[in-house]
Amino acid sequence: MEMADPAPAPSNGVAECLRVSGLSKAFPGVRALRDVDLTVARGEIHALAGGNGSGKSTLIKIVAGVEHGDAGTIRYPSSAEVDASGSTPEVARGGGVYVVHQDLGLFPDLTVAENFALGFGFPQGRSGRVRWKALRRRAAALIERFEIPTTPDTVLRDTSRAVQAQIAIARALQVEDEGGAQGLLVLDEPTAALPAHEVALLFASLRRYVAHGRAALFVSHRLDEVLDLADRVTVFRDGQGIGTYSTSSLTEAQLAELIAGRPISRLSSRSGQRAPGETLLELTEVQADPLDGINLTVRSGEVVGVAGLLGSGRTELLRCIYGDLPIQSGTVRMKDKVVHFTHPRDAIKAGIGLVPESRSESVFYDLAVYVNLAICKLSEYSTRRWLSDRLMRAGARERIATFGVRAASESVVANVLSGGNQQKVVLGRWLSQSPTVLLLDEPTHGVDVGARQEIYQLVRQATDAGMGVLLVASDFEEIALNCDRAIVLSGGRVVAEVGADELTAHALIEAAYTGTKRQRAG
Numbered sequence: 054m055e056m057a058d059p060a061p062a063p064s065n066g067v068a069e070c071l072r073v074s075g076l077s078k079a080f081p082g083v084r085a086l087r088d089v090d091l092t093v094a095r096g097e098i099h100a101l102a103g104g105n106g107s108g109k110s111t112l113i114k115i116v117a118g119v120e121h122g123d124a125g126t127i128r129y130p131s132s133a134e135v136d137a138s139g140s141t142p143e144v145a146r147g148g149g150v151y152v153v154h155q156d157l158g159l160f161p162d163l164t165v166a167e168n169f170a171l172g173f174g175f176p177q178g179r180s181g182r183v184r185w186k187a188l189r190r191r192a193a194a195l196i197e198r199f200e201i202p203t204t205p206d207t208v209l210r211d212t213s214r215a216v217q218a219q220i221a222i223a224r225a226l227q228v229e230d231e232g233g234a235q236g237l238l239v240l241d242e243p244t245a246a247l248p249a250h251e252v253a254l255l256f257a258s259l260r261r262y263v264a265h266g267r268a269a270l271f272v273s274h275r276l277d278e279v280l281d282l283a284d285r286v287t288v289f290r291d292g293q294g295i296g297t298y299s300t301s302s303l304t305e306a307q308l309a310e311l312i313a314g315r316p317i318s319r320l321s322s323r324s325g326q327r328a329p330g331e332t333l334l335e336l337t338e339v340q341a342d343p344l345d346g347i348n349l350t351v352r353s354g355e356v357v358g359v360a361g362l363l364g365s366g367r368t369e370l371l372r373c374i375y376g377d378l379p380i381q382s383g384t385v386r387m388k389d390k391v392v393h394f395t396h397p398r399d400a401i402k403a404g405i406g407l408v409p410e411s412r413s414e415s416v417f418y419d420l421a422v423y424v425n426l427a428i429c430k431l432s433e434y435s436t437r438r439w440l441s442d443r444l445m446r447a448g449a450r451e452r453i454a455t456f457g458v459r460a461a462s463e464s465v466v467a468n469v470l471s472g473g474n475q476q477k478v479v480l481g482r483w484l485s486q487s488p489t490v491l492l493l494d495e496p497t498h499g500v501d502v503g504a505r506q507e508i509y510q511l512v513r514q515a516t517d518a519g520m521g522v523l524l525v526a527s528d529f530e531e532i533a534l535n536c537d538r539a540i541v542l543s544g545g546r547v548v549a550e551v552g553a554d555e556l557t558a559h560a561l562i563e564a565a566y567t568g569t570k571r572q573r574a575g
């Protein structure tokens with residue numbers, strides 16, 4: 054394939070917003086960044102793309118001042134050049150950098166209005182008391198401007214991940230709006246949990262934002278989104294910047310090849326003609342807030358997709374099967390036996406596994422990678438009454454190789470792995486346990502384009518060996534490519550069942566958006 058030429062750095066009249074020069078950073082056993090240069094121009098949206106562990110988040114953390122570089126310099130939008138080893142969050146903020154990290158940095162027990170205020174300051178009366186009415190009014194105005202489906206008094210933990218992402222972004226942008234036309238908004242995978250129409254809203258607000266000479270820098274694994282939204286993209290491979298490209302000169306396939314260092318095509322992992330085996334899981338008229346009369350079967354050897362828009366009940370469906378959401382009525386059967394799980398522990402014992410949407414619910418950040426990989430089935434590593442460290446490590450080394458986890462060793466704590474590599478650890482934990490039914494909620498969230506396909510191949514190997522999989526993904530294409538059939542949810546109801554012959558992204562999108570009840574071959 055003919056590759057695009059790198060785009061020239063902005064010069065002759067195009068003002069720079071951010072310049073990073075010669076940036077290097079090593080962690081014990083890992084060279085995260087090697088002599089990286091990056092220039093972001095005013096008025097542009099600039100993307101960072103690269104494989105898992107290629108150094109994108111490390112660069113962002115150093116620019117934000119929360120991590121120090123070993124060598125290199127940074128020139129911020131509104132300050133003189135600083136040494137990358139000496140940057141702090143205050144220096145970055147003073148220099149006009151506003152960051153929305155992957156973990157969003159919000160406070161779940163505070164209200165939406167209070168979360169906004171923590172980025173902005175609480176309005177106070179003369180006596181120093183907080184002016185709560187003014188605070189709510191300001192929050193309401195922001196909510197309206199950014200079209201966020203929430204209210205100022207809603208407690209954050211009662212909102213969805215998508216709403217939380219919008220709140221974090223609005224919080225960063227509100228500050229900048231008051232701060233003049235200097236700044237750089239930095240976003241680490243901002244759209245990971247957003248449905249298409251909310252991504253469009255976010256894109257529109259970023260466009261407005263940079264129109265006045267500011268700039269935005271964002272990390273994304275969604276290549277269509279990088280090409281749609283960004284003006285230029287800098288690609289990282291193994292800690293090195295391998296080039297900056299104008300997105301207008303790149304195709305998705307070219308960008309995927311630049312990232313992976315080899316051609317990548319989105320191939321199907323469907324099983325083809327193989328007939329599915331016995332029914333492993335069956336839901337009959339299941340009612341569980343917000344699910345309304347769900348009928349569903351998962352058979353041995355098949356991957357069943359669950360498509361739907363955010364709020365359609367996708368995640369809740371997996372949680373009620375997993376014993377994590379009470380079922381009000383209806384029946385769940387596993388291999389013809391009626392089961393009633395009131396706790397995930399019971400579901401795990403019966404052979405159900407869940408890879409949840411949010412990594413914070415599945416990764417034990419302070420534990421070593423090898424413990425994270427072993428934790429679901431510690432009995433496998435017991436010799437007499439003792440847990441064998443040696444066996445756990447040996448098992449982990451094997452899985453690290455199988456799943457392509459990029460880690461200095463099996464002993465490092467999960468916290469130091471890049472986001473995508475943490476996701477591979479969670480998947481590796483479950484896939485190697487061979488549960489009867491595996492529930493996957495956005496399993497490739499944060500996983501790079503090269504590894505995504507490998508993950509689905511591993512899922513397919515597991516179903517070929519007899520497992521049944523229920524897969525939730527907001528990427529309709531991902532469902533169409535990797536599932537044998539799919540159901541579409543809308544408002545907690547199954548509005549369509551799409552059989553193998555009709556399984557295309559287009560059919561799923563149509564059913565999810567129209568939400569009409571159509572029954573097709575199961």
Ligand SMILES: Nc1ncnc2c1ncn2[C@@H]1O[C@H](COP(=O)(O)OP(=O)(O)OP(=O)(O)O)[C@@H](O)[C@H]1O
Nearest residue numbers: 080085105106107108109110111469470471472473
């Ligand atoms: N605090 C740390 N201690 C040790 N190693 C670290 C630490 N932070 C990052 N690393 C390592 O540095 C490398 C780069 O990680 P980084 O998070 O920057 O990658 P990334 O490109 O953002 O990946 P992803 O796409 O998976 O989020 C990885 O190998 C990671 O394990």
